[in-house]
Amino acid sequence: MTCSAIQKKLSVFDELTTVELEHIKSCPECAAFFKDVKSLHITRKAKTPARIKSLTRKASLFELNAQPERPSGQSFFERLWQMPQTALTLTGFSVVALFITILYQINCDSSDIFCRISAVFIIIILVQNIIAALCVPLVVQHKNFLHYK
Amino acid sequence: MAQGAHDNKPIDSASFEKLFQQHEADLWRYARYLADSQSWAEDIYQETWLRVARHINKNRVIKNFKNFLFTVATNIYRDDLKKRRFRRFFLGPSLDDEEQDDKIWVSSQVNENDFLSDALDQSLRALSARQRSMFCLSYIEGFKISEISKIMNCAEGTVKATIYKAVQKLRQDLKEFRE
Numbered sequence: 001m002t003c004s005a006i007q008k009k010l011s012v013f014d015e016l017t018t019v020e021l022e023h024i025k026s027c028p029e030c031a032a033f034f035k036d037v038k039s040l041h042i043t044r045k046a047k048t049p050a051r052i053k054s055l056t057r058k059a060s061l062f063e064l065n066a067q068p069e070r071p072s073g074q075s076f077f078e079r080l081w082q083m084p085q086t087a088l089t090l091t092g093f094s095v096v097a098l099f100i101t102i103l104y105q106i107n108c109d110s111s112d113i114f115c116r117i118s119a120v121f122i123i124i125i126l127v128q129n130i131i132a133a134l135c136v137p138l139v140v141q142h143k144n145f146l147h148y149k
Numbered sequence: 150m151a152q153g154a155h156d157n158k159p160i161d162s163a164s165f166e167k168l169f170q171q172h173e174a175d176l177w178r179y180a181r182y183l184a185d186s187q188s189w190a191e192d193i194y195q196e197t198w199l200r201v202a203r204h205i206n207k208n209r210v211i212k213n214f215k216n217f218l219f220t221v222a223t224n225i226y227r228d229d230l231k232k233r234r235f236r237r238f239f240l241g242p243s244l245d246d247e248e249q250d251d252k253i254w255v256s257s258q259v260n261e262n263d264f265l266s267d268a269l270d271q272s273l274r275a276l277s278a279r280q281r282s283m284f285c286l287s288y289i290e291g292f293k294i295s296e297i298s299k300i301m302n303c304a305e306g307t308v309k310a311t312i313y314k315a316v317q318k319l320r321q322d323l324k325e326f327r328e
Contacts, residue, residue: 011316012287012294012309036320036327042269042289046178048194053177056195057169063202064165140239 007033098125160205168214169198175290176218182273182285183226193229197222219290220300223282230278264326272322280315287312 006020010033016024024030080086101118108115160168177194184190200221204211211217273281283301286292287308294312298305 008309008313011313014294014309032327033320036323037316040269040288040316040319046174046181048173048177049191052191052194053173056173056198057166059195060169060198060202061162061165063199064160064162064206066206 003027003030003033006030010034010037098122160211165202165205172215172218173198175215176222179219179222179285179290180226182289183222183278183282185274189229193222193225196225200225216292216296216300219286219292223286223300226278226282268323268326269319272319275322276315276318280311280318283308283311284315284319 006023007030009016024034101121105118105122176197180190180193184193201218276284283297286297286300294305294308297308
């Protein structure tokens, strides 16, 4: 019988056999472990701050009694729009669209109207990326500032 | 209405109020042990109760209310932890991370001269999030290993090993207090 097996049992309050209990009495290391485990067992009362308790209770009761939302077309699209999967799918589509446009731009006849439209599309995306590259660090800095405030 | 607790009765406002009064202090204590700051603990506490109320409102079944409550709190804590790590990585430490003055809150409420309690609280903070939550569930909230494994969504063996490692770490940290 190893001490570590008994100590593992002691730490998770597993039931001990008579032999193991006898071992704890005779082994000083296991006895010390047993004592420590007992002293680590904490039963303390904690008092929730009154303001938080009262606010939470009211808000929870409000949520409990709130009328469940009736599914409507608008709420469906709202939920769909907020889903992370939708954002990922749209990103995927936009990347594919960009690649197709670039490929089309390379191969098309410059006098073709679609060729010009696709060129404008690529320019818009380029400008948008430049703006994002310039603004995102500023926005992040600003948000960081707000977070510290 | 949702079925609640052990008696399988529907949870209405009155019974929810009763369950709230019964478990809110335990949940607050758990949240305070998990969170590094009071404001974070308040977030966990409030969000847990709101999610539970929404869950009941949707007529979903709750077999064991206390287990469910602590599962929700643990999940909220895990999600928060991920968000905070992500935010810290990109934006640096925030005010919440620097709010350390109320770290040893429990001991100061119980007994100001209890150095062992202070040291225990600080050692608990030094444990990993997983070890801390499992240790608190077992040693402070009195959950069984099988219940903790359900709350933490892992095998019982993992719970046992994690708690054992947490106890060993705490013993190591607190060895100077041993007689």
